[in-house]
Amino acid sequence: MKSFSPEEVAQHNSASDCWVIVNGMVFDVTKFLNEHPGGKKVLLKMAGKDASKQFKSFHNDAIMQRVGLPMQIGVVGTVATATTVSNLVSAPQAKFGEGLPYSDPTWYQDWNSPFYNESHIRLRKDVRAFVDKEVTPFCHEWSEAKSIPRSIIKRAAELGLLNAGSGAATNPAAKGLMPYPLPSGVSAEEFDIFHEFICVDEVARCGSGGFLWALMGGLSIGLPPVINFGSKEMKERVVPGCLSGDKIISLAITEPSGGSDVANLQTTAKDMGDHFLVNGEKKWITQGAYADYYTVACRTGGPGMAGVSLLLIERTMPGVEARAMDAQGMWGSGTSYITFEDVKVPKTNIIGKLNYGFKYIMHNFNHERIGIVMQANRFSRVCIEEAFKYSLKRKTFGQTLVEHAVIRNKFGHMIRQVEATHAWLESVLYQIKTLPVKEQPELLAGPIALLKAQSTQTFEFCAREAAQIFGGLAYTRGGQGEKVERLYREVRAYAIPGGSEEIMLDLGVRQAMKQAAAIAKSKL
Numbered sequence: 001m002k003s004f005s006p007e008e009v010a011q012h013n014s015a016s017d018c019w020v021i022v023n024g025m026v027f028d029v030t031k032f033l034n035e036h037p038g039g040k041k042v043l044l045k046m047a048g049k050d051a052s053k054q055f056k057s058f059h060n061d062a063i064m065q066r067v068g069l070p071m072q073i074g075v076v077g078t079v080a081t082a083t084t085v086s087n088l089v090s091a092p093q094a095k096f097g098e099g100l101p102y103s104d105p106t107w108y109q110d111w112n113s114p115f116y117n118e119s120h121i122r123l124r125k126d127v128r129a130f131v132d133k134e135v136t137p138f139c140h141e142w143s144e145a146k147s148i149p150r151s152i153i154k155r156a157a158e159l160g161l162l163n164a165g166s167g168a169a170t171n172p173a174a175k176g177l178m179p180y181p182l183p184s185g186v187s188a189e190e191f192d193i194f195h196e197f198i199c200v201d202e203v204a205r206c207g208s209g210g211f212l213w214a215l216m217g218g219l220s221i222g223l224p225p226v227i228n229f230g231s232k233e234m235k236e237r238v239v240p241g242c243l244s245g246d247k248i249i250s251l252a253i254t255e256p257s258g259g260s261d262v263a264n265l266q267t268t269a270k271d272m273g274d275h276f277l278v279n280g281e282k283k284w285i286t287q288g289a290y291a292d293y294y295t296v297a298c299r300t301g302g303p304g305m306a307g308v309s310l311l312l313i314e315r316t317m318p319g320v321e322a323r324a325m326d327a328q329g330m331w332g333s334g335t336s337y338i339t340f341e342d343v344k345v346p347k348t349n350i351i352g353k354l355n356y357g358f359k360y361i362m363h364n365f366n367h368e369r370i371g372i373v374m375q376a377n378r379f380s381r382v383c384i385e386e387a388f389k390y391s392l393k394r395k396t397f398g399q400t401l402v403e404h405a406v407i408r409n410k411f412g413h414m415i416r417q418v419e420a421t422h423a424w425l426e427s428v429l430y431q432i433k434t435l436p437v438k439e440q441p442e443l444l445a446g447p448i449a450l451l452k453a454q455s456t457q458t459f460e461f462c463a464r465e466a467a468q469i470f471g472g473l474a475y476t477r478g479g480q481g482e483k484v485e486r487l488y489r490e491v492r493a494y495a496i497p498g499g500s501e502e503i504m505l506d507l508g509v510r511q512a513m514k515q516a517a518a519i520a521k522s523k524l
């Protein structure tokens with residue numbers, strides 16, 4: 001990249017030849033003057049000068065990556081002194097990230113941790129580079145378009161991120177079914193739940209639940225039943241295509257008449273001898289609007305949970321209709337209403353055994369909830385990060401926002417909740433890594449349910465407080481408050497699905513009551 005002295009830049013100071021310096025980089029903004037959303041005059045005022053301070057005041061980081069960098073023509077002084085977004089994230093250093101307190105987990109800065117090794121550090125760097133460069137700058141655009149490009153799903157698959165985010169990487173039943181290697185060259189033996197955590201956490205740093213679910217929302221819940229209980233033929237036919245990003249799979253359980261009450265679902269699959277005849281409706285199905293496969297819970301037996309089976313229904317089967325629903329948030333994730341009308345489903349498309357569906361659904365619940373916790377807590381952190389950065393620069397009544405005690409109080413409450421949730425999450429992940437698999441549902445279902453409620457209530461709190469700190473900037477879409485505004489609309493998508501907060505809190509305490517009763521009995 002070409003190097004200029006400040007004096008050279010200063011000569012380009014008119015409307016017909018306008019350069020500015022931002023963070024040590026030199027930009028030719030002549031052609032951009034009339035397009036600048038903040039107006040031509042403000043840019044011209046800084047023509048030939050260092051506008052780093054002004055730039056910081058009015059823009060978020062993504063703007064530099066998406067709009068600024070294509071106009072960069074050089075640097076001031078030597079390349080090494082210029083601070084670009086990409087060299088910040090790829091610098092080989094033990095510490096990682098920008099170092100803004102609480103904007104990243106504590107082990108990214110000075111704290112020791114027993115959970116991570118060199119392979120986690122390598123993975124963290126690679127995922128961040130991908131997200132900073134190829135995802136975050138475009139999230140607003142994709143969210144407004146309510147669609148993400150297929151190419152970004154393919155790219156994430158090639159990087160091994162779909163293997164990680166779907167849970168396939170840590171699932172022995174997925175061996176031989178993954179079309180791409182695990183991310184960052186981590187071996188199958190080494191890959192653990194903390195690697196998965198890093199992948200989800202770092203992708204969530206983009207601050208868009210809609211992106212995450214459009215990338216792997218259906219995959220992480222619709223594919224595991226196929227991997228764990230599908231026939232060999234079904235697995236080989238379906239799994240590699242989904243993990244390569246070529247096909248999309250959804251989990252279709254919830255119905256218009258009942259959300260959390262899974263055992264009472266109404267969709268029927270009638271045994272017609274050589275096939276099932278499926279009739280019913282599903283609602284709020286993530287990625288359903290454009291999915292190729294649906295893992296569908298149907299009633300094949302009597303009432304209650306013992307009469308439910310899982311069927312793999314294909315979009316091309318006659319009688320399947322799916323339409324996108326207008327949702328508060330999670331744009332792009334294809335929230336849908338699906339109707340099955342006299343759909344003939346071959347008997348070979350049953351997942352596992354007849355009337356075992358409820359058990360299979362339960363099997364993945366803990367994993368699903370842990371995924372929600374990972375995402376929700378990073379979103380809470382994003383709220384802290386964005387609001388903290390803004391509070392350090394925005395002045396009211398002669399002081400920056402953080403200099404006001406009322407704002408510091410907000411941060412205090414946000415930080416204590418996020419760090420507590422993170423510490424509990426890491427502790428639960430360590431149990432998932434080390435406890436015998438068979439013992440985990442009994443021992444972990446209660447804590448995971450409580451942790452899910454903890455993470456989503458923390459998220460709701462942080463989104464609210466960050467939005468208050470941003471004020472009007474978090475009321476309108478885009479701009480500096482972009483992430484906070486979007487996340488504020490996505491809170492309910494985490495607090496309700498995968499078990500509502502009410503049900504999670506109740507389940508957690510009921511599990512504890514069960515354990516207490518068992519202890520009392522053993523003392524008799």
Ligand code: HEM
Pocket residue numbers: 020022027029036037038039042043046051054055058059063067068478479480
């Ligand atoms: C490389 C240089 C620059 C680029 C690429 C750039 C780009 C942008 C973009 C894309 C927006 C719209 C973002 C949004 O919706 O918030 C914007 C808004 C704005 N920019 Fe710039 N800009 C640059 C330099 C500057 C400078 C030097 C100033 C001030 C001296 C400035 C002042 C503003 C203002 C006041 C807004 C409106 C903010 C608002 O709506 O709250 N920009 N700029």
